[in-house]
Amino acid sequence: MDRIWQVFEETPVAGGRVFTPEGIILSLLLAFVLGQVIAWVYHATHSGLSYSRSFVQALIMITVVVAMVMTVIGNNIITAVGLMGALAIIRFRNIIKDTRDIAFIFCTLVVGMAAGSQRYATAIVGTVILSLIAIYLYLTGFGTHEPNNGFLRFSLKGPIGPEHPIPAILKRFCGKFTLISSQESGFGVPLVEYAYQLIIRNAAKNEQMLSELKKVEGVENINLTMQERLLEV
Numbered sequence: 001m002d003r004i005w006q007v008f009e010e011t012p013v014a015g016g017r018v019f020t021p022e023g024i025i026l027s028l029l030l031a032f033v034l035g036q037v038i039a040w041v042y043h044a045t046h047s048g049l050s051y052s053r054s055f056v057q058a059l060i061m062i063t064v065v066v067a068m069v070m071t072v073i074g075n076n077i078i079t080a081v082g083l084m085g086a087l088a089i090i091r092f093r094n095i096i097k098d099t100r101d102i103a104f105i106f107c108t109l110v111v112g113m114a115a116g117s118q119r120y121a122t123a124i125v126g127t128v129i130l131s132l133i134a135i136y137l138y139l140t141g142f143g144t145h146e147p148n149n150g151f152l153r154f155s156l157k158g159p160i161g162p163e164h165p166i167p168a169i170l171k172r173f174c175g176k177f178t179l180i181s182s183q184e185s186g187f188g189v190p191l192v193e194y195a196y197q198l199i200i201r202n203a204a205k206n207e208q209m210l211s212e213l214k215k216v217e218g219v220e221n222i223n224l225t226m227q228e229r230l231l232e233v
Contacts, residue, residue, distance in 0.1 A: 023118055024071050028064055031115040034127045035063030035108060041131045042104050045138035050097050059104060063112040070116025104134075148200040149227040152177075155191045157218035165216050173209040175199045191220070 114123035
């Protein structure tokens with residue numbers, strides 16, 4: 001145990017460290033364990049709609065691969081340059097939708113580099129601190145801003161006059177609403193299609209608002225789309 005703890009606390013000297021088979025195996029195993037920690041934290045704190053199982057597994061594999069790359073490079077600059085040239089040939093076409101996913105990828109890269117260069121203490125402490133930060137941000141909801149923007153579309157027989165009940169209903173449930181467009185159907189039926197942009201006070205009352213709108217005589221084809229939910233897909 002004393003020898004293992006000594007290995008974890010050692011810091012590479014300026015001239016570099018000799019990569020022994022035991023050290024390489026320890027680096028890869030540690031990268032695998034720490035990659036799982038990061039992946040579990042991502043899984044537990046994910047709150048969007050674009051969850052991907054392959055991305056979670058990729059976080060673990062990236063940590064191990066980067067650690068292996070660091071052991072391959074070692075202290076050889078020529079090998080490092082050659083490896084950079086080989087990686088430059090690969091074209092990555094996968095689109096990452098969430099900026100938070102990019103942050104987790106950087107975490108796995110840095111942890112893998114620390115484990116692969118045998119800076120074990122830095123890799124472990126860094127993983128713990130990054131995980132605690134991610135959990136803190138998730139539990140506190142830091143940076144959450146929900147203006148509840150929405151788009152309301154419906155058809156109405158006839159125009160909306162000053163005394164029409166629809167503006168009164170929208171005033172009850174919305175902090176602000178703006179008429180975007182009104183267009184006649186053009187098929188011989190006196191139907192006008194309306195589109196409103198809404199800032200809803202309380203999204204939990206959307207069903208109640210739609211129910212009130214359905215009670216208005218002549219209203220048909222009501223459709224409410226919440227912008228935030230649409231952007232997360």
